[in-house]
Amino acid sequence: MRARVFVTLKPSVFDPQGTMVAEALHTLGYAAVKDVRQGKYFELEIDARTPDEARRIAAEAADKLLANPVIESYRIEVEASSAGAAA
């Protein structure tokens, strides 16, 4: 089962990488891009019986390793590869 984990800096945390990307896009002529936030993205292939179990494992991995809970927040999406998922 595949879980996607999106890790982003909390809105209150300054994101210099995103700011630089926005400035580079302005230089390239994309003035329509007002703001950029950069984050990390993980695809986990998890051996789990239910989507709920995969989500629980992904959340623990995010808490312990993938995200820094002081400055980052995360969001998880579970994609049931074959079986029709209930959750």
Added chain:
Amino acid sequence: MRARVFVTLKPSVFDPQGTMVAEALHTLGYAAVKDVRQGKYFELEIDARTPDEARRIAAEAADKLLANPVIESYRIEVEASSAGAAA
């Protein structure tokens, strides 16, 4: 309008960062996590009239700046902030 750009290494490209994350998770006891791929995630706030226009701008930004098309592929999701989007 908010566009999300997910940049991942192409499946044929070796992902040492993802491999290290998977090994670290195994060390922490998460043997159920079989494989990890790491990527980048961008949230662009775009001043566009339609979701299609926002998607076009995000795709150009990804082609020119956010992704390296030789080794990376990207996926775009556009989230219409207020108006009911047609696409």
